[in-house]
Amino acid sequence: MKKLILIAVVSLFSISSFAQEGLQGTWWAAGQVSFGSEKTGDLKSTSNMILPIVGYFAAPTVTVGLGVGNISNKTETGSLTTAESNTFVVKPLVRKYWNVTGNLYFYGQAALPVMFGKDKITDDKMSSFGLEVSPGFDYIINKWLTVETSFTILNVNSTTTTPNVGDKTTEFNFNANPMNSVADRTFGNLQVGVKFLF
Template identity: 60%
Template structure:
């Protein structure tokens, strides 16, 4: 009876350890984001823009995470001392991501996101609303227990855009892009390549 009881306790301990190992990153929070600044001067006009989109997420399963990005894009175009274009755009982007191990600290992931933007042209008062779907594969390298380095690119994206002018009728447009590679010889680029770090806690 004692041997049977000890075997049962050992089995329970082994099962608990196995469950802990299979837990992966479940229950882990993470933060990342996008920060970009650019300035273009063609001699006649100068355009400055900045993008700030912090993202936070949570692993709901060992290899599955959900996240939400919220941020802004600001753009201004000046011709001499006159501002000829200025816009502010608010961004909301929920996402879900699934990971697969490639061995060691390397992981492959597939991400689906729903970017939504709400913009306003400060010169004309036109309002622009866009809702899209973006599918992006990528790779993640675990540096240590609290940081990873990742890269991804847009594979397929669809966007529906509505422009509502200050006066007049609204216009709608739809775009679909399923070609992330520019196949022109000598100019091969990956569409929307993103490289960044993710912090775990």
């Protein structure tokens, strides 16, 4: 019993000292990876995304990060490729943390995703600039791992498509509703992931 109490006291002490010192000077790595495939008869669509993100705690409760990656999409009918695109992604971000209790933190994140893509079949070009605001929770498991969850409450995006032939098209989208339609009530694209500290 005495050992159990001693472990509990040491754990609480390490949690409170960790919360007071913050993570200033700590590097971290996270990211997004997705692979998808759909096939109906002879029609096959595949999509892949790889977006590693690296960041640095510039202050005890403020971190900056940068994601650089790629999104690719391909559609095939039998042996014929009918659509194929490749998009380069750059995503700078900044986060501010507030301690809730112990190793549990609430944060606010602002990100500015920028994308440049090209359709390999039609030679059409695409560029996109956006702003995403996402609150979330981050729980520090130990000195090298955290578990986090976040959801988007604001998304602003401007996309310009410049076709090889014809006039360019510019779309502007603004979404400030963290809930989707009344029918499904999905909550702002909830995401759960891990972050590695080093």
